Amino acid sequence: MFYQSRLRSITLILALGFLAAYASFGSYFAREIVIEITILAILAISLDFCAGFGGMVSLCHGAIMGISAYAFTIMSVKLGLPSVPSAMIGLMAAVVFSGLVGWVTARTSGIFFIMATLAFGQMAYTFFFKSRWLGGDDGMGGIDRFDLSWLGVDMNDALVFALFGIAVLLLVYVIAAILLRSGFGRILSGIHSNENRMQAVGINTANHKAIAMAASGLMAGIAGILAAQHTLYISPELLIWTVSGEVLLVVILGGIGTLIGPVVGAIMLVMLKHELSNYTDYWHMIVGMVLIFAVLAGGRGIFGQIEYWLITRHPPKAPHLPPAKEKDLA
Amino acid sequence: MDASFWLLQFLNAMQYSMLLFLLSIGLTVIFGLMHFVNLAHASLYMLGAYFGISVSALTGQFWLAFILSPIIVTLIGAILYFTLIDRMRAAGPMNQVLVTFGLIFVILDLVRLGWGDIALGLDAPDALAHTVSFWGISYPAYRLFIIALGLTIMISMWVVLARTQIGAMIRASVENADMAASLGIHVGRLFFVVFCFGCALAGLAGVAAAPIFSATTTMGITILIPTLIVVVIGGLGSLEGAIAGSLIIGFLETFGAVLLPSLSAVLTYILLAVILVLRPQGLIPARG
Structure with missing residues (x-):
């Protein structure tokens, strides 16, 4: 079950405030980092939505993001559509793809689900990698950002774009929180805890899982549009499975099943990466060790662990305990 | 496209299948026996x-490297087993995927630290450095050796699993580990032996592949996906499944690349999707 507890609200405000301040008072480079964080955080929220609350540990979220970015670029660059309708089509492509993946894999669970999503993601990656029309492994450029000049702001300014990214991140968080608090979200949590029981209650669990994947795909698609507009260039690198693995890492690092944890995780990972790459070329190794440690330490993640401490120390009147551990994913 | 063309492609497909087999058999038996996903x-x-x-460069002897390298890899595997893998056995697939994903990063950077980012080559041993001509084609002897090696291991594994006592113990433990343990099989020790053997085969596949493809830091990640597909298509935990899966993928990718170049990249994934939908337990699962 998802609760927007006070601790989570405070953390959200602090995180977004930190990002806004870092972008406002920082250099051009800091603003680039903030945009990178918002994209990763949106993608991580999207993955937490289906993995943390629906038990669907997907390894194709990078691909969903990439499909949205590609569809957006095809529409706006190849076919010359304005950027807003192109973005809508991009989101639609992401929703359709992830909904289809969710529908096909709805009856698999555990490792089979992970493998299946891995395969579908790689399928999309290979498709774009081999497609000459879409630039193959060179990718495509010539992308424009949204035109917000009617608001009097220039999106090509790094600060404006960073603040736009933060606003979109907040929007995605709110969408995810509303969905999770709705009846649908409760059913999703129910499926996660005990799928057989939900079926016995009369829920079509396969449909719900497919819809949850589609909703998650919408959020990943938003990250894709933002990613395409950030670098103004896309390549199949966006879709490769290690991207999805890294997103899963962010979710675990921050705290799976907390929704705000992934935002914290994204801030930590991107900061860590940039700090480490100043000192060493081998930051992958340190990130890998952090990941192994995070799982061995109990798998609650940074935010999840803090929340767990606070709640066990001061138990609230209602049983607000977050799910302690992933027990029965198998 | 005459007969020699088909024969050549057949041999290429066989050679790729054998490499996939050497990798996937370890992975599939480890999964079947220990329910452990080792990315x-x-x-x-x-x-x-x-x-x-390295061993070949230090000693100048290919065959020494051919034997020593799998042993070194097995030792590393044993260290990993006691530090991480044994601990993660009950942790569920997501945590296993995460920890071994972290391991990929760590090993990748350790290799970059140790050997650098440049692709390294290894010469085939002198005895196999020539090409063999038969039936109108000429084919590198070393690649024929790979095919023979794969077939030998395939057959001997089948004999061990189907005809010996330890094979019966492994099959029993895959089928039902608790029952096997209560019949007096030391399942934990068996797991360890099988895990080490899987690591040795992976190391063997690596050193055997080095003269054909040069060693690069991306070679692990590149072969991981086809190997996982072989395991899932074949059915987790079964030798027959790994044989069938590696032949299917090896031939599909090789012939797909020459016959349907535009489609070939996606063919494997389509096959996997079809199998996952129609037969999610794989073609020949270990548990009926």
């Missing part, structure tokens, strides 16, 4: 290639 299995393959190149 880092392909990193051990990469280590096998690099250690092989």
